[in-house]
Amino acid sequence: MSDPQVKGWCPGAYRPMMSGDGLIVRVRPRLGSIPADKVQGLCDLSLTHGNGILDLTNRANLQMRGVRDHQAVLDGLWDLGLLDPTPELEQRRNIIVAPVCGPHHVSIAIADRLITKLNALPDLPAKFGFVVDADGPRQLSAASGDIRIETSVSGGLIVRADGSDLGQAVTESEVVNAAVALARWFNETVNPDIRRMAPHLETTPLPHCFARETFAPSAPALTPGPLTNAFAYGVPFGSIDALALKTLLTRSKAGHMRFAPNRIFILDGAAITDMQAFATSADDPRLNIHACPGAPACASASVTTRDAADILAPHLKGRSLHISGCAKGCAHRASTDVVAVGRDGAFDLVRNGHPWDEPLQRGLALDRLADELELLT
Known part of the structure; x- marks a missing residue:
């Protein structure tokens, strides 16, 4: 499919x-x-x-x-x-900021200045976004974004087009203007059918001025604790x-x-508070599950997904699971070890793939799906 x-x-x-x-x-x-x-x-x-x-x-x-x-x-x-x-300013303020600040709060300071320059941006696609990740090793390397402001391998700053292995070395005073310039280049050169930076770079070479410096390694993934x-x-x-x-x-x-x-x-500044509604440690099996809202919240879904996720969590044995109410896979676009896809009130089972991939088994009731997870090797 x-x-x-x-x-x-x-x-x-x-x-x-x-x-x-x-x-x-x-x-x-x-x-x-x-x-x-x-x-x-x-x-x-x-x-x-x-x-x-x-x-x-x-x-x-x-x-x-x-x-x-x-x-x-x-x-x-x-x-x-x-x-x-205004709605226009809201759409342009599509910025993710590194969640763990360094001692100088570099990412927050840059993002704050970027917000003041939003009116200088050209018209960009609705999902086009910025990632500000400049407090040491990259925390947001897996986050979706099109223009990335990151730490370079030498410890300085770079502005990098998503999909490129190299970025433009900049000073802290230059970084926002460089990000705006890269956005303008995208706007001036992109095919109207393409809405994101990485697909654009598949067909359009990035000018050398935007691709000279390598980025820093990624930090360990943030986990509860x-x-x-x-x-x-x-x-x-x-x-x-x-x-x-x-x-x-x-x-x-x-x-x-x-x-x-x-x-x-x-x-x-929070005191540690343990509540069942939230995960407080990295070994909580629910964190290995991606689940869309499912029925009745989504009209495309024919199954309740999050109740199913709670039932299936003890059967995962460390595997990742995506429970999708339909074949669109809105909750998670990447491959997972196991995928349960809602169809006509039951579940289709996919291994090592996506909700739109060909299933190994079709029409499983929830209890049968739990049994099948126990049998997987």
């Missing part, structure tokens, strides 16, 4: 997306962080005007599900200081119960909540 096409845009606060459980309203945390009291307010909005479920997305954003009164949510986000002045004056929590399946999050913030006495693209958030 071929890779299904996905939507060319993502929901925002001003431009929500309709799903089976209501509107999806996405909030992009400024500089990758939100003060804890404002997160509490966001939870209250979700409980009052949505279905009480928040998604932590692959681009380290929060989105409210099941929204019934969009204007009330916009008003609430504005009061909380979590809404951009203690950090310096902070604690990292995993979000099983990327789904957060708003009431559980409010409870965690209150009990932990956290000051800020920072967001990472691998379904992890960090609470600064």
